[in-house]
Amino acid sequence: MEDVARAAGVSRATVSRVINGIRNVDPAIQERVRQAIALTGYAPNQAARSLVTRRTGVIALIASGAGSGEENPFPGQIFADPFFGRVAGGVVGHLRPLGVHPVLMFADTLESRDQIISFLRQGNADGAILISISAGDTLPKLLADASLPAVLFARPVRPIPISYVDVAHRTGGKLAADHLVARGCRRLATISGPLDLPASQDRLAGFQEAMAVHGHPYIPCAEGNFTFASGEAAMERLLAEHPGIDGVFVANDVMAQGALGVLGHHGRRVPGDVAVVGFDDSSAALACRPPLTTVRHPIEDMAAEMARLLLAHIEQPDLPVTSRIFEPILVVRESA
Amino acid sequence: MEDVARAAGVSRATVSRVINGIRNVDPAIQERVRQAIALTGYAPNQAARSLVTRRTGVIALIASGAGSGEENPFPGQIFADPFFGRVAGGVVGHLRPLGVHPVLMFADTLESRDQIISFLRQGNADGAILISISAGDTLPKLLADASLPAVLFARPVRPIPISYVDVAHRTGGKLAADHLVARGCRRLATISGPLDLPASQDRLAGFQEAMAVHGHPYIPCAEGNFTFASGEAAMERLLAEHPGIDGVFVANDVMAQGALGVLGHHGRRVPGDVAVVGFDDSSAALACRPPLTTVRHPIEDMAAEMARLLLAHIEQPDLPVTSRIFEPILVVRESA
């Protein structure tokens, strides 16, 4: 920086002013400084900058798993989950133009949680976006207790003073119910996600309530865990106990994909014999045959909103805890 | 830090020595310092540290797309690609125990490339791991020219003095060929990846060469682009032109999944009528019905090796350019 200042015949302070675009600087001098920067190939040192501004331009993007210690050398499955990828994409899309970048972190063990908290407390990142996979996750509370700026994807299981973004899962369940009933299905069933997750509960509750309104007070339900294989298994159970099923609401697309395969295997035509509605509108929905009718989870928009919310919390530390709920819509394709 | 030093009755230098575990410090004093740290809740400031050590403990994990300017507000598809997720998982798995974290970046436009180079030159990260998607990517060269520590996933299209990790794609193609021939297939075909990618070319060449050795000098080939839909389309073309096919090597699992659907739709039983071998051993291989016989791409191990290599380059800047090629193996399931 000294070099740039000398080359431009000004002081370091003026170089700093030009770089940060702060206060008025004579246009001629600005130009001279810019040329000097180009000439010397100067790149400001971010560490020095962070030291005084107390801002890093980095946020933590955390995938947080179960609470206890199932050690996993390759946390591939979570990062490989298209769901996580979509969130990451949405976050990067919003943050990149602002020059903010996410650091990828993974919390599974107790230590990794502590590591993340220190990481933030040491000022490695200005805040955190947390995608919590399992119900008993303690990280949201740790973040809230340390009063670190943070935003969650999805409402926490227990009430915690921390901002979050979510989708109206109940409405999604209702959309599926209304659609299946409207197309004439009479013997309905559902495959839910893991019921310790509020999201799963809400999708199920929304579906059941709407079905009750339509005159179907009891709906058979098989619980899955959002994986392909669990979708297959759940569909097998459902068919074994209720062979007359003519419509199924599946709590995510990947399980629906598994269910579709099982239905085909059992000679059921979709949507002729059984109509299927998924949830998420992920890439899996398009990979299904027939393409899946599904409830769109606006993940990218939600991720962008999380980024926005987090930046606001970083900017104004005393901003009150906020939540933002997105409305899902039904995407009708061929499976229902 | 001053506070800790005072509480422990020592100097800042000693606190620093205890924290960094450097030089001998009297065990009693170490204990005092540790207690003082716990008492004051002290967390060292990483920015100050980086300023003097010139090390950030952060590396850039870059997904780099095409060279020109197709703007994309949500780079979701690439992050949502399980392939990228597996790499990310492997990198995090290796780096996390060392206290190093990856920052997620995405290069599509020219500006984003410049942004990444500045990011590294400003010392935001100590080095870069680059996953280049398209052939004409200029980022590897930019990194090499700026002599920034970097490691690529896959050999670059044009020779560039930069370290990389890759799998022996030719061997993979050969494994598939040998297996299909051994199981009695006589009328073979293949679905390749985009042929401007060395990886696709090599898989195809390895397959063709091995088939030639087995007495099949000509193998029909349909080009795909690694997506589900392109696998379907390629399989349709192949069946239209060569209805008697009894074995297919598909250059990745996702396309194989698409191909499997098309084969079923055309009344072909797998593996009875047509045997199918994929490539990657991704989660898609297990989601296939029947489960896919496939060439295992040891992505997580390769990612860990990239991390190791990058750290070595960061540690010793004059380390010569290296490459490490992994040997694939065939995973036999039901599809062939």
Place this chain on the structure above:
DNA sequence: GACGCGTGGGAGAGCGCTCTCCCGCTATGC
């Protein structure tokens, strides 16, 4: 012409660490 005011630039004090240099102490060898 003296004064106030606004504008544009410089000086220099930190930000919170690490790390070199230095110093005092004790154990060791002759």
Place this chain on the structure above:
DNA sequence: GCATAGCGGGAGAGCGCTCTCCCACGCGTC
């Protein structure tokens, strides 16, 4: 006994920025 090495600790100089304070200058006002 003394010289010497080695160990454990302190002092303080930076690392490369930002930002406050201050000053010089030009302009308008009375």
